[in-house]
Amino acid sequence: MFNDKHSSKILLALVAILLLVTTGYLVVLAATGYDLIDFNALDGPGIGIADERRALLPYALAALVAAILAIGLWVRDRRVEGADSASSSELQRALRSRDTSRAFARRLSTQVDELRSEVGMLGGAENLPELILQLSLELVNADRGAIFKRKGAGSEPRQLVTALGFDGDPRHSAIVNRFAVQAMDRDAIVCHGRDVLEEHRESSVDEEIENVTAIPIFVRDELDGVVVCANSETFGSHDEDVLIALGDQAGAVLKNADLHGELRDSYVATVRMLAEAIRVKDPHLGSHSEDVSGYVGRVAEGLGLDPKRREELVCASLLHDIGKIGISERILLKPGRLNAEEFGVIQLHPRIGSRLVQQVPSLAPLATFILHHHERYDGSGYPAGLKGEEIPLGARVIGVADAFSAMTSDRPYRGRMSLEEACEELERHAGTQFDPDVVRIFADEARLRPPSESEAEPGLGSVLDDPEFQARRPEGEALLGGPRDLTDHLTLLYTHRYFHEVVG
Ligand SMILES: [Fe+2]
CATH class of the missing domain: 1.10.3210.10 (Hypothetical protein af1432)
Structure with missing residues (x-):
């Protein structure tokens, strides 16, 4: 009914009245200062102080000041507690987000290492985008998705790197295309549910999509592509920081794949060069x-x-x-x-x-x-x-x-x-x-x-x-x-x- 500000004032007034009464003051309510003056003149309602209690006035005032201070501190503590509570909740959310992002990064890194040890120097890089997409879909509980890579400047044209779960070709989906481009143009995560998607349905692939989350991929602060996840069971509940981390991790792995590709090319070139030396002999x-x-x-x-x-x-x-x-x-x-x-x-x-x-x-x-x-x-x-x-x-x-x-x-x-x-x-x-x-x-x-x-x-x-x-x-x-x-x-x-x- 009252906010903290009003509550504290009322409480202060009550304490003051209580102190005055207990120290011998007569407390009356007066609408104006004139009423108080009139009270003394007319001997009517107001504040009257008995002469024998007048000596206690400094103690009453000290108690009043102490009460005011105590109430002030109490009010301040309540506000700090409220602020602490909000900040603690924010901190917990940030910690959860960090843990989720780290878990995703660890899982991705482990699986990339496993892939590398299995396939050796000549293979593997081509499987990385699919691995990234698979883990991304698991992270957001989505059942289908695609990764597009930017080609040249701007968001167009873009190249489909890999896709999972779609019955049709995601390149033929107006929804996938529209929101992949939107995420790349805005350099931001784009999430839309069924209500927004309805008006953009054009093909049978679009009919497969209930909701869409498009996450831009950055490689060394440069926009490199986009991960599109569709039909997330937990749509709308994803922490934006986690999704941003997903895009960054995907970018880092894809960049490493490029570097691995260069290493692999160098390996193949060395083998070829030596084989050519045999051939020249x-x-x-x-x-x-x-x-x-x-x-x-x-x-x-x-x-x-x-x-x-x-x-x-x-x-x-x-x-x-x-x-x-x-x-x-x-x-x-x-x-x-x-x-x-x-x-x-x-x-x-x-x-x-x-x-x-x-x-x-x-x-x-x-x-x-x-x-x-x-x-x-x-x-x-x-x-x-x-x-x-x-x-x-x-x-x-x-x-x-x-x-x-x-x-x-x-x-x-x-x-x-x-x-x-x-x-x-x-x-x-x-x-x-x-x-x-x-x-x-x-x-x-x-x-x-x-x-x-x-x-x-x-x-x-x-x-x-x-x-x-x-x-x-x-x-x-x-x-x-x-x-x-x-x-x-x-x-x-x-x-x-x-x-x-x-x-x-
Ligand atoms: Fe030989």
Whole structure:
């Protein structure tokens, strides 16, 4: 009924009256000051003070002042308590918001790390937007959504990065488009319920949407895109700070994905550059390496290796003979049989290759596969004479694929073996030269899905057809300075000639 201000005044008046009465004053109510003067003159209603009590007046006044002070302090405390209560509620809301945002960031970070460890250097970045969207939908309890990326300046045009849950294509939704643009134009979160959305429905995709929350994504304070979440079960109850944090986290992860993409491009460029170096040394050796990497990829799949290990294995197989770029062409391309010394030099190529890739940190995990790709299952291989499962699995796989590629390639002194002949040859040497399990998986895979007969040779043309390169070659000189039948020295033991002449 009364506010604090009025209550305190009334209380003050009552206390004052009480004090006056208890100290002997007669208290009367007077409408004006004249009434009081008249009271003394007329001996009517007013305040009269008995002479014998007049001495107590200073004490009464002191008590009155104390009462006023006490009441003033009481009123102030009540106001401070009210303010504290409001501020405490605000603080709790901020803490809740911070905890929710941190939980979202932690979850996103953990899942991004898991994704990275699973997919390795070559994959993963393309899955990140979907991961971000999935976690965003969970955060706002929405059942469908999309992420758009800004292309160029302004909010238009924008590119759909990923979408989840929609029956139709969200790009055909007037609602999604309208509010994605609105969030980007305003640099602010946009939330609308059914009442606002009704007038904007144009397509069947729009009919799927009950409510929409559009959250701008910022990367280093620059607007980069927007997350659109639709059909939130808890629509309208989301803390704006949490949604802003969601946009910021999404932006940070997408930026990291871009950086990872650059790192991945650099990794791929390094592998390609080294593979190209092999190819320049001998185009035949280059295409052999590509064949081997193709087979290895398929066997790795059959072995159930995770994407990261598969990727390492494919790159290692592409570079398995990289060490040969350190071997003299006089030996590599020598016609006829190699003497013991020359053969010893050739056998250095796994060590040379392994040391080469160890110089590049991102390629270092490939070194062990390259080092041991000429080991034999029975321990008679090189360079370490490892036996059975002492040989790294990747190296055992490369060994089988290496032999298969050599046997199914044309040689000047013989035609290529058929797929079936090559598989039988592998099976014949399973358990001695090759890992029997790897041979079984490889042969099954090769018979089920025969390798393509003509492998593309990307990148080679760009080097060999370079006019500058051609101009520097003496007229008529063979590019590699030797006949092709020397390729047997490059692939060494795992050739048709090896099986029939060396092994007998
Ligand atoms: Fe080799």
